[in-house]
Amino acid sequence: MSPQERVPRDSDRDPGLQPERTRLAWRRTTLSATVAAVLAVRAALHGGASAPGIVACALCCALWLGLLTVAHRRIRTLAARASPTPFPPRHATAAALCTVAMAVCGAALVL
Amino acid sequence: MIEFVRNVRLWFAPAEIRQDGRTPDYRFSLANERTFLAWLRTALALIGGGFAVDQFLPDLRWGWRVGLALALLAAGVLCSLRAVNHWVRCERAMRRGEDLPVSRFPAVLSLVVAVVALAMVLVVLVGWEG
Numbered sequence: 011m012s013p014q015e016r017v018p019r020d021s022d023r024d025p026g027l028q029p030e031r032t033r034l035a036w037r038r039t040t041l042s043a044t045v046a047a048v049l050a051v052r053a054a055l056h057g058g059a060s061a062p063g064i065v066a067c068a069l070c071c072a073l074w075l076g077l078l079t080v081a082h083r084r085i086r087t088l089a090a091r092a093s094p095t096p097f098p099p100r101h102a103t104a105a106a107l108c109t110v111a112m113a114v115c116g117a118a119l120v121l
Numbered sequence: 122m123i124e125f126v127r128n129v130r131l132w133f134a135p136a137e138i139r140q141d142g143r144t145p146d147y148r149f150s151l152a153n154e155r156t157f158l159a160w161l162r163t164a165l166a167l168i169g170g171g172f173a174v175d176q177f178l179p180d181l182r183w184g185w186r187v188g189l190a191l192a193l194l195a196a197g198v199l200c201s202l203r204a205v206n207h208w209v210r211c212e213r214a215m216r217r218g219e220d221l222p223v224s225r226f227p228a229v230l231s232l233v234v235a236v237v238a239l240a241m242v243l244v245v246l247v248g249w250e251g
Contacts (some may be wrong), residue, residue, distance in 0.1 A: 028151045035158040040163040049172035056176060094204045096150040099209060102157060103132040106205035109161060113168045113201075120175045120190045 029088045035080045036088075039105075046112060047074035053119045063119075070115050077108045123173065131209045138209070142216035153211045154230075160204035167197035 016089050054067035075101045080101050131138055171193035178186055203226050209220040 024148065028148045032151045035155045038203065039158045039162050039165070042162045046165045046169040046172065049169050049176070053172050053176055092194055093147045096144070096147070097154045099132055099138055099244065100132070102205050102208055105161060106201045109164050109168065109201040112172070113197045116168060116171055116194045116240050117191055120187055
């Protein structure tokens, strides 16, 4: 079982399917982020598009894309090896900060 | 507080965490990652709830609506910051072979959610519209 192997064979596969479960957890997270982003866009553009509304809308879309990028990279890492490398803290921070920034955008929209 | 600042430095310094202790079984790291993601989803749900309160309760008085929305958004912020902090602490504890950190946060969050739910029940029963 060499860690350099690109495509995991069936015999290498973890019987607990941990990488698959982690991949699905990432998918659920991107789905939640999509729901939050759609609600944010609705909040920003509801009742006519104003300049601050459009800026907030674009910002929320960018944050959503940021979270999607982190998820995509992690899913690719998980799929590449039989025993995946640990999740880099910088990416965890990036994902959390995208969420925080979305909430700040929301607070600006609400007020 | 100083401990928290040290943890915040770890959020951005992957090399520093990798020098600590030994790499645990990748399955434990993945389980920790999934817990982090579950907390992140909780945070996203709270943020989505904040947006929903603001938009789908237009009959509520302005103060209540904005207050509730801001409270939910703030809970989302706290939840996501805590998610990454707890993830880093667990990761470090696993590398050093220490006990996993304990936390009051889940209890606090569930109490807050319970109080909000009770308030909602009261609002529906009494029929306040603000």
